[in-house]
Amino acid sequence: MKGNRITQRFSALAQEGKKGLITYITAGDPDLDTTARLVRTMAEAGADLVEVGIPFSDPVADGPVIQKASARALANGVRVRDIIRTCAGIRQNTGVPLILMTYYNPVYQYGLEDFARDAAGAGIDGLIVPDLPFEESGELLGHTDHYGLALIPLVAPTTTEKRLAAMAPAARGFVYCVSVTGVTGAREEIHTDLAKFMRRVRRHIQLPCAIGFGIAGPVQAAAVAPYCDAMVVGSAIVDLVARAGTGDPAPAVAALVKDIKSAIEKCA
């Protein structure tokens, strides 16, 4: 996976001695044109990688903010094929690494090989599936590897050493380290001992580590920066999209991305 944009971006960050910022939005909330515009806005404002969420009706790993965004997008009739097509359009205008995040059933129904082929064909670089633990991921991994799509694993504070060792061979791109036991959503504080958690992860998996879940803004971002190679900000951005209502969410999203980016640059 040498040529993969994710790997290239992490290498560049490491060379510059910088921490990466990964931002998330739910596709189709409020519509796919806005999604495409927001991805470019975030990339221009400093996002190093962008996650595009394919909404699912039963998102058990997500908190209320992303859950509601998914419900809004589905109520608007957004379809998986249209999301992949939108990503292909985004790819025409930006080199930012693109990652799809969704639950396993939409991928399974699309067809595992078809999904990997179409996503890679649209210029998508990675895939995150929060309800697909490594024990169940073998079949999908065969297809994602074949098409050069990185199947990015999640690890949690509860993940044992034994599990970390077992999942290491199947890890691609980077490791998504869930900062808390819980669902997605902004939090005031993260109580997990991140230093210890990240030491355990790095002992077993030699890939860049991103920390996500609970990073609400510049303050938390600066706090977690020392422990990771990149961080993921999701609910805080999705919340801005919701607050914009029928107005344009882009200025507020750009401002938040810039604030977080400058907060973590100071840590570098």
Add this chain to the structure above:
Amino acid sequence: MPLPDERGYFGSFGGRYVPETLMPALEELTAAYQEAHRDPSFWQELEYYLQQYVGRPSPLYFARRLSEHCRGARIYLKREDLNHTGAHKINNTIGQILLARRMGKKRIIAETGAGQHGVATATAAALFGMECAVYMGEEDMARQALNVFRMRILGATVVGVTAGSRTLKDAMNEAMRDWVTNVDTTYYLIGSVAGPHPYPVMVRDFQRVIGVETRRQVQEQTGRLPDVIVACVGGGSNAMGIFHPFLEDREVKLVGVEAAGCGLDTGKHAATLNRGRPGILHGSKSYVLQDEDGQINLAHSISAGLDYPGVGPEHSYLKETGRVVYTAVTDEEALEAFQLLCRTEGIIPALESAHALAQAVKMAGEMPQEAIIVVNLSGRGDKDVQTVARALGGEG
């Protein structure tokens, strides 16, 4: 080979599709259950509570007047409605509470549709002095106000779920979110043969007592095994409980009855095995009601307990192997069977069980008088009388 395999698969169905945070907890639960399973004192303690607290064995009752009405096979009712708390659900909750206690857990969470599992969980939690929270869709809370009140009296916190369809599916999502957040202290007590491994096998094992008793009782009373066993299927725990000890008896026909709601072709039903296709929901691969994109469809049934777009993975396996036949019965047919049992036998069945009864009545008329049908009367209908009254225009 005994099923499920070590990864929790029944053929191609089952497995563990949950956030990584929960995987270590599922590994711990599997180990604890295997250890308890091997320990005779665990089963002795369970048997004590099943006999002295639940009231087992439940009778196998020959429904003479119902059978005469059908002019065909003899219909026997396995009276799970006579259990403490009024349904089969208590068999499993006592089993899992004993396991949770062994694991040192102090807090129990559960999800409930019709409320029977919630009441059974609140009851078991009270019995062993554990903190209990039950997630329930707000739509179901309105339909099943009596059971909400019972749970609260028993000391449980009932958490209303406003997301999605506000029914069992969304209550299960919310319970999983709670579990992800509080996994260190909390035991998630799943009420059906659904969810990630080891729940489907564990709940089945705790409900097998229904079939084990039925097997003995029907032989004592009739000198042979039954021709047909009928049970309703939402998630499928009462059906799996009564079917499982008969799976090797090829001469016994096993019939699972899903909720056809307003009709199988109306889109308003809960007939997952009849109209769904394989997918992943709530931690396992099984049949699911869904659209082309894999978004989960809303289920509909007059019975809140059957109103679920998924089904336990072992049922999917039994469908594909052909060992169990899965049919569906409409709201209207279930309501008719409900009234029929009330008037012929003086028994008010749960609307869930009325689906199985409706199927049995259909079949009985086409079978000879020496034939034997056993219906799993999985619960009593007190909780449903208001629903029935509304459906019948207040004349119920």
